[in-house]
Amino acid sequence: MPDASAIRPSTDPAPGPALRCRGVRLGLAGRPILDGIDLDAASGAFVAILGPSGCGKSTLLRVLAGLQPADAGDIAPPPRVGAAALMPQADCLLPWLRLVDNVALGPGLARRPGALALAAEGLRQVGLADFARSYPAALSGGMRQRAALLRTVLGGPRLLLLDEPFGALDSLTRLDLQDWLERLWLGGGRPSVVLVTHDVGEAVRLADAVVVLSPRPARVVAAVAVPGPRPRPAHFRTSPTATALQADLLGALGVGGGA
Amino acid sequence: MPSKAAAPRGRAGRGGYLPALGLVVAAVVAWQAAVVVRSVPAWLLPSPARIASSLVADRALFAANAGTTAVESIAGFALSLVVAGLLAAAIRFSRTLERVLWPLLVASQTVPVPAIAPLLVLWMGYGIAPKIVVVALICFFPLTVNAVDGLRAADPQLLDALRTLGADRRRLFWQVEVPGALPAAFTGIKTAAAYAVVGAVLGEWLGGVRGLGVVMLQAKAQLLTARVFASLVWLSAIGVAMFGLAALAERLALPWYHTAVRERNWR
Ligand SMILES: Nc1ncnc2c1ncn2[C@@H]1O[C@H](COP(=O)(O)OP(=O)(O)O)[C@@H](O)[C@H]1O
Ligand SMILES: [Mg+2]
Numbered sequence: 001m002p003d004a005s006a007i008r009p010s011t012d013p014a015p016g017p018a019l020r021c022r023g024v025r026l027g028l029a030g031r032p033i034l035d036g037i038d039l040d041a042a043s044g045a046f047v048a049i050l051g052p053s054g055c056g057k058s059t060l061l062r063v064l065a066g067l068q069p070a071d072a073g074d075i076a077p078p079p080r081v082g083a084a085a086l087m088p089q090a091d092c093l094l095p096w097l098r099l100v101d102n103v104a105l106g107p108g109l110a111r112r113p114g115a116l117a118l119a120a121e122g123l124r125q126v127g128l129a130d131f132a133r134s135y136p137a138a139l140s141g142g143m144r145q146r147a148a149l150l151r152t153v154l155g156g157p158r159l160l161l162l163d164e165p166f167g168a169l170d171s172l173t174r175l176d177l178q179d180w181l182e183r184l185w186l187g188g189g190r191p192s193v194v195l196v197t198h199d200v201g202e203a204v205r206l207a208d209a210v211v212v213l214s215p216r217p218a219r220v221v222a223a224v225a226v227p228g229p230r231p232r233p234a235h236f237r238t239s240p241t242a243t244a245l246q247a248d249l250l251g252a253l254g255v256g257g258g259a
Numbered sequence: 260m261p262s263k264a265a266a267p268r269g270r271a272g273r274g275g276y277l278p279a280l281g282l283v284v285a286a287v288v289a290w291q292a293a294v295v296v297r298s299v300p301a302w303l304l305p306s307p308a309r310i311a312s313s314l315v316a317d318r319a320l321f322a323a324n325a326g327t328t329a330v331e332s333i334a335g336f337a338l339s340l341v342v343a344g345l346l347a348a349a350i351r352f353s354r355t356l357e358r359v360l361w362p363l364l365v366a367s368q369t370v371p372v373p374a375i376a377p378l379l380v381l382w383m384g385y386g387i388a389p390k391i392v393v394v395a396l397i398c399f400f401p402l403t404v405n406a407v408d409g410l411r412a413a414d415p416q417l418l419d420a421l422r423t424l425g426a427d428r429r430r431l432f433w434q435v436e437v438p439g440a441l442p443a444a445f446t447g448i449k450t451a452a453a454y455a456v457v458g459a460v461l462g463e464w465l466g467g468v469r470g471l472g473v474v475m476l477q478a479k480a481q482l483l484t485a486r487v488f489a490s491l492v493w494l495s496a497i498g499v500a501m502f503g504l505a506a507l508a509e510r511l512a513l514p515w516y517h518t519a520v521r522e523r524n525w526r
Binding site for chain 1: 414416417419420421422423424425426430434435438439441513514515516518519
């Protein structure tokens with residue numbers, strides 16, 4: 001894997017902001033979606049959110065991004081559009097821009113110099129150098145997701161909100177990109193990250209803390225810390241700590257013999 | 260499944276224009292045969308051969324007048340394009356303007372242009388100006404409606420994602436909404452381009468001294484029916500040429516769109 005520090009997501013040496021949510025509530029179209037969410041993330045921490053489909057994970061990210069005001073509850077720092085970079089679940093690339101221009105949009109909008117060069121280097125690192133001049137329609141879902149992830153991280157946000165960023169990837173590429181994302185995060189001034197995922201292994205591999213949500217309306221049913229050094233050693237996934245945590249999390253999700 | 264069905268619909272596929280040409284040839288042959296066999300008088304329905312000879316014999320007359328009609332068509336289309344673009348942007352930017360202008364826009368289409376055209380002549384005289392306005396009125400609706408629909412089609416999730424990356428309203432408009440509106444806008448542009456000549460002829464019929472519409476009226480009065488048909492041939496040629504230019508502009512402006520359509524068809 002290439003050197004992720006060549007495209008550090010942030011030039012700001014201070015880690016990202018600490019995040020604190022208390023009792024965040026939201027209803028949409030008359031139905032409760034978020035039912036009092038409490039969430040804590042230390043400055044520069046990597047937090048993963050697990051939860052069943054349709055429970056409100058994407059909605060929670062929209063609230064944190066400032067796109068959707070909550071009905072009640074406190075969030076600090078207060079969400080503001082532009083303060084946190086959101087990678088939505090659908091890749092949302094612009095169909096009329098070539099891949100490299102799509103990726104360059106992220107650093108470009110954030111007014112980082114050398115946006116195109118950053119985009120080209122980023123595409124090389126995620127294995128898409130050969131597709132830099134392709135239009136998104138010609139690529140697979142997994143390729144588009146990698147480009148969308150790059151577009152989001154290369155602007156150098158202090159808070160990164162990733163909605164199932166690896167959902168469309170095959171399992172080998174997924175493992176590679178998890179390693180890459182961790183190195184990018186460590187090497188790039190440690191933005192605070194909130195990652196939504198379906199994959200218990202991915203949550204444990206990447207996060208400092210994992211939050212499990214209930215089915216809709218979403219409440220926090222478990223919050224566990226993941227101990228271990230950074231970067232995670234190669235055998236971390238299969239270590240007793242990690243496997244025990246994964247079993248606990250599956251239990252909290254109501255899968256596989258747990259509580 | 261990658262198969263022959265993958266050829267994009269709505270355009271001449273790999274078969275080219277051969278089927279359309281074949282149909283025209285067959286119709287012309289049948290027409291010629293019918294006119295000759297039943298000896299229909301030429302002033303009532305001229306044979307294709309007579310129309311062809313009018314095209315040759317009157318070529319100077321057509322060349323002198325086709326230019327006027329083409330200029331009216333292009334100028335009216337261009338005027339309409341500018342106004343439609345501004346209006347579509349205004350409707351997109353302001354909810355209030357949308358609420359005020361959209362119903363008026365739809366209502367305006369219930370007023371028949373032939374009914375307004377004499378007023379335009381009254382106000383603007385017999386020159387080229389009222390013809391340009393008639394063309395603009397004819398082109399206006401398809402241009403505006405398609406542009407507005409295109410602007411409305413922008414994916415809100417995409418707009419939101421770029422807002423979180425720091426895009427302001429102006430950049431979203433120019434970098435997301437406008438490019439995204441182009442496929443729909445070009446549907447309107449191609450429609451209007453093909454219609455524009457109809458407006459020009461309509462304008463010329465209401466009073467004028469030049470143009471294919473005037474040639475048609477005079478030929479009809481003299482029972483030179485073959486010349487009327489020959490004028491129609493010229494008119495369609497101008498309309499088809501304008502449509503062709505619009506389609507060419509579309510292909511040049513939207514290279515990505517054809518990739519996307521091709522991909523969709525291959526899935
Ligand atoms: N704009 C909206 N209006 C009404 N309901 C919505 C809206 N957005 C999402 N929902 C509903 O909120 C629930 C949670 O959606 P979402 O946050 O996308 O779930 P998840 O990301 O956990 O799969 C779903 O039941 C969905 O139908
Ligand atoms: Mg979701």
